[in-house]
Amino acid sequence: MKKPLMLTAAVMTALMMWGSVAVMAQQPPKSDAPPPPPHHGRMFKEADTNGDGTLSKAEWQDHHAKKFDEMDANKDGKLTKEEVQSFHQARMKEMQERHQKMKDHKGMQAMPPKDSPMKDAPPAAQ
Numbered sequence: 001m002k003k004p005l006m007l008t009a010a011v012m013t014a015l016m017m018w019g020s021v022a023v024m025a026q027q028p029p030k031s032d033a034p035p036p037p038p039h040h041g042r043m044f045k046e047a048d049t050n051g052d053g054t055l056s057k058a059e060w061q062d063h064h065a066k067k068f069d070e071m072d073a074n075k076d077g078k079l080t081k082e083e084v085q086s087f088h089q090a091r092m093k094e095m096q097e098r099h100q101k102m103k104d105h106k107g108m109q110a111m112p113p114k115d116s117p118m119k120d121a122p123p124a125a126q
Contacts, residue, residue: 043063046063047059047060047062047063049062070087071083071084071087073086073087
């Protein structure tokens with residue numbers, strides 16, 4: 001009688017532990033860090049040319065056509081792998097420079113643009 005009871009207890013313990021791990025895996029870790037910059041919100045706002053809070057197919061296509069034109073360095077109406085890589089490397093460099101500039105100001109907190117959803121966010125803890 002003790003063996004089935006011990007086996008049942010072991011199985012129940014294993015199931016409870018497995019269930020706890022599954023629940024913990026579903027919950028994101030808590031952090032005091034501020035949310036990441038809302039660059040997707042900025043891009044959405046840029047594309048939403050009529051300001052109605054939605055993107056029409058035309059707005060979506062127009063936004064991406066402008067991005068295509070930015071990447072098409074030789075303006076031949078085609079993108080080469082090199083043009084795409086160059087565009088993304090230039091963007092990455094700009095982002096790194098902005099990040100470095102913020103780090104160089106040490107105690108000074110960078111302010112988000114006036115139209116950013118982050119403009120009303122509380123300052124990050126120092």
